[in-house]
Amino acid sequence: MRALVFSSEGTLSLEERPTPVPGYKEVLVETAAVGICGTDVHVLDGEFEGTEFPLVPGHEATGTIRAVGDGVNEGVFDFHVGDRVAINPSKTCGECEFCVNGHQNLCRFWDGLGVVSSDGAAQQLFVAPAGNVYKLKPETDLFEAALIEPLACAIRGWDILPRRLGDHVLVYGSGTMGLLMAQLGRRAGAATVTIVDLNEDRLQTAAECGIDLRYTTPDDAARDKWDVVIDCTGNIRAIEDALTRVKPAGYFQDFGVAPSDRTAQFSPFRVYRDELTIVGSMAVHNSFGRAVELFEAGAINARAMISHSFTLDDYADALAMFRAGHGRKLQVRPNDTESRVLIG
Ligand SMILES: [Zn+2]
Ligand SMILES: [Zn+2]
Structure with missing residues (x-):
């Protein structure tokens, strides 16, 4: 063998x-x-x-x-x-x-x-x-x-997110995990699921998976804040950007695997003032x-x-x-x- x-x-x-x-x-x-x-x-x-x-x-x-x-x-x-x-x-x-x-x-x-x-x-x-x-x-x-x-793994991710019908969901990264989280988001009853990726080829896969709102940057989307924002890239710049896109009372999920020795910056004031929730998801x-x-x-x-x-x-x-x-x-x-x- x-x-x-x-x-x-x-x-x-x-x-x-x-x-x-x-x-x-x-x-x-x-x-x-x-x-x-x-x-x-x-x-x-x-x-x-x-x-x-x-x-x-x-x-x-x-x-x-x-x-x-x-x-x-x-x-x-x-x-x-x-x-x-x-x-x-x-x-x-x-x-x-x-x-x-x-x-x-x-x-x-x-x-x-x-x-x-x-x-x-x-x-x-x-x-x-x-x-x-x-x-x-x-x-x-x-x-x-x-x-x-x-x-x-993606279901575990959604298990620790709120699944309110009609939420607006933003996913960073149109690789395997991003595509799975986005498709489950549609199943979970989101009003809209937006996916962003710098790579246009990856966004084409998202289109084939039924994700209608696809951009190379969230700046091009019709809204500027989302109820649930999920990072599936592990990229520090994406994570820092993602945290600024969460609506008050919203959730950010750190799903992508960032390098273990890196740190990211965010505004603790915003987390306090807007009651943001930051969650991880492991395996x-x-x-x-x-x-x-x-x-x-x-x-x-x-x-x-x-x-x-x-x-x-x-x-x-x-x-x-x-x-x-x-x-x-x-x-x-x-x-x-x-x-x-x-x-x-
Ligand atoms: Zn044990
Ligand atoms: Zn794996």
Whole structure:
């Protein structure tokens, strides 16, 4: 079996490895697709706290169950060889202060498949705890369904925002997360959803996802303040600008991942005077099952969002393309024999 391995900080290699064996309450999954995202780049660059090399990356995965370990079906699960599944990568300790108080996504010992110490899905087969596995319908496209994991993160984002019918929502960044937050905003009952991105090509994807108000700067929009403003860029200048666009009593969500050593400036007076609320959102939290349901209900235009697929051999090309900001969502298909351009 072939596996893409981050062997040390900044170094990746393709390795032949024995087929993993699922342990107690684990399943073996043959990978269909695994999305590439900024987290993979942070992990490879050694910027993700706690990563242990060597590590197989890949946390946005779908596949087909090929073996079921002991004890899997003794409780509530009913998993069998041939089931088509999506995998929640988050593993939590269940014991720390945050786990026992219902904030498992903030677990002090948080591990993510392909992120910290457990191998991920950028390999032909991988092992996942049964509790992280979600069955998909037979008609669900396994390649497109690799968007379920980022969708689960976006649902977590909306879980901690007010969802008042008729709100006006502004999203910074028309990449994968911005597109998901914007599409969910429409579902959540916003009167308008505006998306801004400096890159016109990315705004075209937003158009295909049904987001009508698209600008390279919010200065061009018909309004100057929004009830909910969400940054999905992690860019400090975007974040500073976004905070000035929040209506009194409104919310700003810091969703994009800014570099951990950077700071942003804002007016504390405005936060006080206008009762602004600033919230963060970290990964998946009780949202994976709903992401499966919303995905299968057609809540997002997955076809418009994925532009390229890569074989394991071309993994480095995928990362280079991601770093260059080209294409839409990129994914790796470890069992495919050729890399493909899905949207040119
Ligand atoms: Zn991701
Ligand atoms: Zn914990």
